[in-house]
Amino acid sequence: MLANFNPRLRSLLYFLSLVFFIPFSMNAQEGTVTGTVIDQTSKLPMAEVSVSLKGSTIGTTTSGDGKYSIRVPSLKGGTLVFTTIGYGNQEFAIGGKTTIDVSLSTAANNMNEVVVIGYGTASKKRMTGSVASVKAAQLENENPGTVQDLLRGNVSGISVSQSTSAKGGGDLVVRGRTSLRAGFSPLIVLDGVIYQGQLADINPNDIASIDVLKDASSAAVFGAKAASGVVLVTTKRGSSGKPTITLNSNVGFSDLAMDQPLYDGPGFVKWRTDVQNSRFANRKPFQFDDPRNLPSNISVADWLKYDNSAGDPVDVWLNRLELKPIEITNYKNNKTIDWYDLMFQRAFRQDHTVSMSGKKDDFTYYMSLGYTDNEGVIVGDRFKTFRMRVNLEGRIAKFLSVGMNMQFADRDESQVPVNWGQMINASPYGEIYDADGITLRESPNDDLGN
Structure with missing residues (x-):
């Protein structure tokens, strides 16, 4: 019985030794490296210098007094990289050291x-x-x-x-x-x-x-x-080597970064009510409000007597708001136009350029063809252009070079975009077309000049 137990006991003790001693062995290899980074010329401490462990995502930056502290998985191996804008990069092997001070010099490469x-x-x-x-x-x-x-x-x-x-x-x-x-x-x-x-x-x-x-x-x-x-x-000019053909093609869409919603029908009527209330300081109580929602102390008959009006109270109210006949008709028919959807669009954009360049003996060449077709986020806004360029240069003598730079462009800017300033003031109760459904109206609500 004891002979069967001892091997199990030995296995258990071996497992426990792995659990408890290996982490301590691994932790013993970890460590923290500290130091100070200064300018080699002025000897002043440098802030915001990037300190990273090469080949890993471990990193930190120096404080205002140039000091840093970085924890690394091993003090025996690894390399610290020090970088900042305008100074040359420096690398230092850790090599078991816990303190590494660095002085950076100005980069003169550019x-x-x-x-x-x-x-x-x-x-x-x-x-x-x-x-x-x-x-x-x-x-x-x-x-x-x-x-x-x-x-x-x-x-x-x-x-x-x-x-x-x-x-x-x-x-x-x-x-x-x-x-x-x-x-x-x-x-x-x-x-x-x-x-x-x-x-x-x-x-x-x-x-x-x-x-x-x-x-x-x-x-x-x-x-x-x-x-x-x-x-x-x-x-660009041609460079030595075999002819190089380059194709650059971009296709995408453009959308509004922020919606610019317009008044819907009820919102437009409320806006017209606010306008009339602000225009007429001596207005009667609820004179420009919907007669169907008058308070109990004001009757429709009294409301009509404000300006001795007669007839349909709704027609009287809309006329007081100075709505045009076409607007009144569409209001009663609950017919509105969403100018927002007619004004903005998801714009398709494309740009393509193909070029060829090279050098043969003392002759260099660069030629390109480009086509751009961009739509704007406002309906009707569109820009198209075809562009061509030819750059040639040849050395005909040791002291003389002859070349030609030619550029051609054909732009199409004939599109007329929607007038945003007019559209935001357009009535949702207006009409786009005349009664024939084809002819565009001069004014959506027959209010010419506004």
């Missing part, structure tokens, strides 16, 4: 970036003026629909307004408005040539980079036209 400055190109480290640059390749995942989309929120010192129309875009303002009456739009320079056309004619998929000259030094190159800043647009 100082060698080349920007366009109007009379050529220069590296940022040699620039003395105020220039902001954005590379279109950095924003490809945003699928910009216009040139303004490339600039909006990506370049400091330039304000780009929003446009809710199907065409999109917006106004560009560099350094704020500089005049009360004169224009404040910046000068647009496309591939070194002053551009007089619309930005909507430039396909954003053809753009390689945009540089914005924001200070007064731009006037030295472009004169008084640059008083409001300069936006330099550089389009």
Whole structure:
């Protein structure tokens, strides 16, 4: 009996040792690493520096005095990564240490970036003026629909307004408005040539980079036209290697972010009642209220005597609200129009661009075709355009290169959107068509001019 019991006892003791001792062994490997992060030049503590364990989701940030504390699963292995904007990343192996102090140095990699400055190109480290640059390749995942989309929120010192129309875009303002009456739009320079056309004619998929000259030094190159800043647009060129064909296609829908409901029938009547009550300070009690809902101390006969009216009390009431005959008829027939559904729509949007680029010996080429068809959220708002670009450049001698930049655009902006300002005031008891059901009425409620 004892011989059979001992193996079971030994197994039980072995299991208990696994349960109680292994967690203590694992916990013994965990630990906390602390330290301070400072600027290598100024020796001042740095706040909001990201501290993370490489290859994991464990991380923290430094406090206002540059200190950090991060718990890691093992002190024997692992690497801490220190990152922040404007400074070079640094990595330190933990190697059993519980304290790691770090000094970060300023990153100088972007100082060698080349920007366009109007009379050529220069590296940022040699620039003395105020220039902001954005590379279109950095924003490809945003699928910009216009040139303004490339600039909006990506370049400091330039304000780009929003446009809710199907065409999109917006106004560009560099350094704020500089005049009360004169224009404040910046000068647009496309591939070194002053551009007089619309930005909507430039396909954003053809753009390689945009540089914005924001200070007064731009006037030295472009004169008084640059008083409001300069936006330099550089389009794509062919690169060495085999021909590259690129297809960019976007399809989507656009909806209202917030509903703008209009008055329904009862709401419109209540609004007209409030209008009349505010217009006539000497009105009689309940003069503009529904005679079917008068208080017990006012009879319909007394209510009619307010202006010596006679006939159907409902007709008298609606006439006091200054409703037109067509509105009174539809009110009695309980017939209304939902102008909201007739005004707004789910807008379909599509944009397609195909391009081909390459380089053969000393000859580079870039060609593209683009088609855009956007609907607006307001019925009748639509923008269509077909755009084409050809950039060719060839070296015919060591000292001479010849090239051609050609752009073609065909815009269709003939659509007439619904007038939002008129629609919000339209009566739900109006009519769209005349009695024939085909001819549009000049006014839904026969109130011409209003």
